[in-house]
Amino acid sequence: MMRKPLQLLAALLVSALAATACGKEGSPPTKGPSGDELPKYQVAQGFSLPDSSTWNKARKRGHFVVGAKEDQPYLGEKNPANGVYSGFDIEVAKMISASLGLDPKKISFRTIASANRETALQNGQIDYYVGTYTINDNRKKLVGFAGPYYMAGQSLLVRTDEDDIHGPGDLAGKRVCSAAGSTPYQRIQADYPKAELVAYDTYSICVDNLLTFQVDAVTTDDAILLGFAAKAPDELRTAGKPFSEEPYGIGVPRSDNALRAAMNDALEARQKNGDWKRAYEATLGLSGVPAPKPPAVDRYPAN
Numbered sequence: 001m002m003r004k005p006l007q008l009l010a011a012l013l014v015s016a017l018a019a020t021a022c023g024k025e026g027s028p029p030t031k032g033p034s035g036d037e038l039p040k041y042q043v044a045q046g047f048s049l050p051d052s053s054t055w056n057k058a059r060k061r062g063h064f065v066v067g068a069k070e071d072q073p074y075l076g077e078k079n080p081a082n083g084v085y086s087g088f089d090i091e092v093a094k095m096i097s098a099s100l101g102l103d104p105k106k107i108s109f110r111t112i113a114s115a116n117r118e119t120a121l122q123n124g125q126i127d128y129y130v131g132t133y134t135i136n137d138n139r140k141k142l143v144g145f146a147g148p149y150y151m152a153g154q155s156l157l158v159r160t161d162e163d164d165i166h167g168p169g170d171l172a173g174k175r176v177c178s179a180a181g182s183t184p185y186q187r188i189q190a191d192y193p194k195a196e197l198v199a200y201d202t203y204s205i206c207v208d209n210l211l212t213f214q215v216d217a218v219t220t221d222d223a224i225l226l227g228f229a230a231k232a233p234d235e236l237r238t239a240g241k242p243f244s245e246e247p248y249g250i251g252v253p254r255s256d257n258a259l260r261a262a263m264n265d266a267l268e269a270r271q272k273n274g275d276w277k278r279a280y281e282a283t284l285g286l287s288g289v290p291a292p293k294p295p296a297v298d299r300y301p302a303n
Helices: 003-022 052-060 089-097 113-122 183-191 204-212 222-231 257-272 276-283
Strands: 063-070 075-079 110-112 141-152 153-159 175-179 196-200 217-221 236-239 248-255
Touching: 003 248, 052 248, 052 257, 052 276, 063 089, 063 113, 089 141, 089 248, 089 257, 113 141, 113 204, 141 222, 141 257, 153 183, 153 204, 153 222, 175 183, 175 204, 183 196, 183 217, 196 204, 204 217, 204 222, 204 236, 222 236, 248 257, 257 276
Parallel strands: 063 110, 175 196, 175 217
Antiparallel strands: 141 248, 153 217, 153 236
């Protein structure tokens, strides 16, 4: 009986968190950047990539179709009022488009769940994917990766009144939520089998469940969790230190090595000219974490 008032309070907090993310029509998410604060990316003139079937299709249609997340504050977030995507991953997608000669303002973003990323790239539903997509050897068998463009680490999100969870070693018997098919889900399953795993398509649902006392922790990359904690600092906090390395890459069709190489060139150029840092500071940097040194691009051999 005593938990009902707490659950009611949590429900109200979920509503408040959702309202914070929505805002009025035309406005950015709370604490997010306004349009004039974001970097402007010069479109490469005369760029050509004839060996890339993906690029040729995009050039003919006049824009790239990019897969992204829509529920990750400061990384990939969609404003439900106007359909505009914002965040660091979105900026990376834009700078890549500009470097490859196509206007980033014309990108068509599509929300793709973690479990469907490989399929979306394989069947041509999207041209490339930028959405906290960890590079690993198993995924390289299915898709290609440019980058990495950011190094994250798996962490835990808990309620601020949680005293029992200080790291992954404390998860035995705890209900832990993550995204289905994600690397963090698989790591908890393999390394901490005594945790009671709960899976959903999106981390926002996991956070809702955390606020309503249905789970004890949410686990994914620290960059994602910092964004959620920053939006509800009185209710949520990260626990312990990151316990993995998660190199974020740009997913591309596996056979399109020309596209992957061109994107790697673009990433290195944007890091060198300061666009990468400016994009970070205007988005993910608003969580209070200063821009790290970008990771070195991994030009692994062609498939």
